[in-house]
Amino acid sequence: MGKEITSRAQDYSQWYNDLVIKGSLADYSAVRGCMVIKPYGFALWENMRDVLDRMFKDTGHQNAYFPLFVPKSLFEAEEKNAEGFAKECAVVTHYRLKADPNNKGKLMVDPEAKLEEELVVRPTSEAIIWNTYKGWIQSYRDLPILVNQWANVVRWEMRTRLFLRTAEFLWQEGHTAHATAAEAIVETKKMLEVYADFVENWMALPVIKGVKSPNERFAGAEDTYCIEALMQDGKALQAGTSHFLGQNFAKAFDVKFTDRDNKLDYVWATSWGVSTRLIGALVMAHSDDDGLILPPRIAPVQVVIVPIYKGDEQKAQIDEKVGEIVKNLKAMGVSVKYDDSDNARPGWKFAEYELKGVPVRMAIGARDLQNNVVEVARRDTKEKNTVSMDGIEAYVKNLLDEIQTSMFTKARQFRDERITKTDNWDEFVQLLDNKGGFVSAHWDGTAETEDKIKELCKATIRCIPLDNPQEEGKCILTGNPSTQRVLFARAY
């Protein structure tokens, strides 16, 4: 009965793939590294997108849309950014196919339709957007520009994983322009807070807010702020980034403005983004060996009701009662599905909705009707209760809130137990090998040390937490003086 899921203990990576594919979130496609997001997975993404979009608009941002393609000459204008993405760019070189004379019914690229200038499929849109902003900005009166874009981007990754790392993915990218560095930094931090709010309060996933070390910075940024989450296998996952870009792109694209004192200066920039990768984080952080566990606030279906009956008469009685409950729950803003399809047994349905992570399942049989009760099962703890029909809607609504809180609390406890301080190199390595999670250790602040640590034990600096306490110490690797601990981890 039901679909077989590899357990976490058996093969964590296969467990993840099983959940994504058998849970109907996504599937592989015929295109290397690209996925198909299935209707159930896309409904989840829509819920996430709609909440974020509201948050962006509430903080004064507007959406716009910029071209998919970036001419090579624009792409290479900001050198660090170009260098950072050059190795993973899909490039359009031709604009026409023609019949292949040597292969009937087949097509070939028409060599006569070669573009004069190659087009890069956007891996990120700073270049095309700052080239556009040049035409929008003359004076401080044109600032700030607070624009966001929901789009697909392409990064030709060699090793891909559904949602976590795909050649094409969906994301949003905010691109703002400001008159002062201070204002741009405020924006950078504000959007980091928006991301943290969303991931913690909607995805039920605790995050650590921090700043990246120079090695891990976005190519072309002055500073990269990030939120870091912890997965069940003890690996960290970067869940969102917000970049202070300084005047780098303004200089590359010659975007100047006249300030209040009538002086010309380059414009200050930020960019910030989260992607469908968040779905991978959601799956890995909360689910169990029976399937997905989705937080109620973003679950495509919050409540599923399954009837248990023999014969049409019982069915009709249950239908009538469920009809009321469905109507009342919908009026309370709860998304509910009544699965009375007759092509599967209740047990099969139970397993299927467990696999799909529906937060609350109700089962109603003929005897339940007589007793005026219903069985309510919560997905996260698997706890089942027989509950009176009277006021069932309020009970369910409260239960959804409780599940949301409880999922966050559980994930936070898991994460907090896995932030470990050490001042000893051997312990540092052992912690990474055995316990996992974040290791809080002193670092001498050099890129060389960071590289060496990565080489020795595959751990990177995930972030320097915001408001990090300053304390004297010695670098975990070199013993050189250090002023603060930073968080190391192996990461996705």
Next chain:
Amino acid sequence: MGKEITSRAQDYSQWYNDLVIKGSLADYSAVRGCMVIKPYGFALWENMRDVLDRMFKDTGHQNAYFPLFVPKSLFEAEEKNAEGFAKECAVVTHYRLKADPNNKGKLMVDPEAKLEEELVVRPTSEAIIWNTYKGWIQSYRDLPILVNQWANVVRWEMRTRLFLRTAEFLWQEGHTAHATAAEAIVETKKMLEVYADFVENWMALPVIKGVKSPNERFAGAEDTYCIEALMQDGKALQAGTSHFLGQNFAKAFDVKFTDRDNKLDYVWATSWGVSTRLIGALVMAHSDDDGLILPPRIAPVQVVIVPIYKGDEQKAQIDEKVGEIVKNLKAMGVSVKYDDSDNARPGWKFAEYELKGVPVRMAIGARDLQNNVVEVARRDTKEKNTVSMDGIEAYVKNLLDEIQTSMFTKARQFRDERITKTDNWDEFVQLLDNKGGFVSAHWDGTAETEDKIKELCKATIRCIPLDNPQEEGKCILTGNPSTQRVLFARAY
């Protein structure tokens, strides 16, 4: 004062470009044929998208997402479809750039990173989707599949126009799979009705529903249904299409299912789409020489309020009163903007919001406050009225409804006056040259005649209207016998 707009009489085409660019809907980009959709234009698209998305969901469809790229071998599988789009395909041939050794700081396509198989940037997604459906469909129980995708697509057009014909555009494409031809045809027609409902009742644009002649069919379809609208210059514009694809794609991708009688058969398909082209239609159909005229139901801003004051004291009094009105209008679901910015005079603001097509403008001065009145101007007719503040919100709400109705009625009258019957070839040509609009004439049903007419006078058969009356007649060109009139027009 304000931005200069070319008049329709002077240069219709330039008038259109002026509205799109100066009305802040969109702009040209650095990429040939691709546009930037600006925040105001994108807000309009969001409103249109949200209404359509709700309509699709209410008719049982779910959204999903399929890859941007189509491997050439899949693209060419359905031969007619491939042939139809081959000439306008952007093709990705390489997946990496590298430093150009002869040009410091510049990049070049890395010749060693050539793809084994070229990837076509989707001009439409039947191929990649039907290749995916193959894995989703085994039995009649898996049908129907009712899926829609919101996406960007690329068609390398040689002559582009903002919104109307761009190399990249945004659209939705529905792709459904059915067990029977009859069911697929019902779906095809149902979605045509959804489109007609949306375009007429939300965009205030009357359409003629019909079927395309074989010449104008979607490449790979058995039948293409369409809605055709009329622009102010007398040219027709195809506003949406819904295709019955028969078993063509199922055969090309070998998608079979077991039916109720346990027999194997190919699956039946439909696809249907509307795009950002609709924005072009909206602009061309309703606007005037002073700017855009947007229908209230999809306008990003429905009401703008402009204060007219001298000094802070007057301003404060107006602010207070407007604060109330704004609050009340918002509570009624009206989107309203209070423009009290001090960097432009009222007259400049009036012109700006006329240009942007905001349906209702209110102006409030100090004397108006004393008299408990406000000036209300409607954009479509430019009518102004001085209205009592008492119940002003209900007045405005009603006015928005009236504008919506009135815009539709005006456009329908314009269109109806331009459907002209003729049985005489010279008159046929004269009508196209002088009056414009749709010419209803007999056609002998052959592709040759249709081609010849197009060659002679640039008119195409826009559609054979649904429920077209059958009547004996003679073909307008050849004099051969005909059984019905069809609608000819010059078209965008």
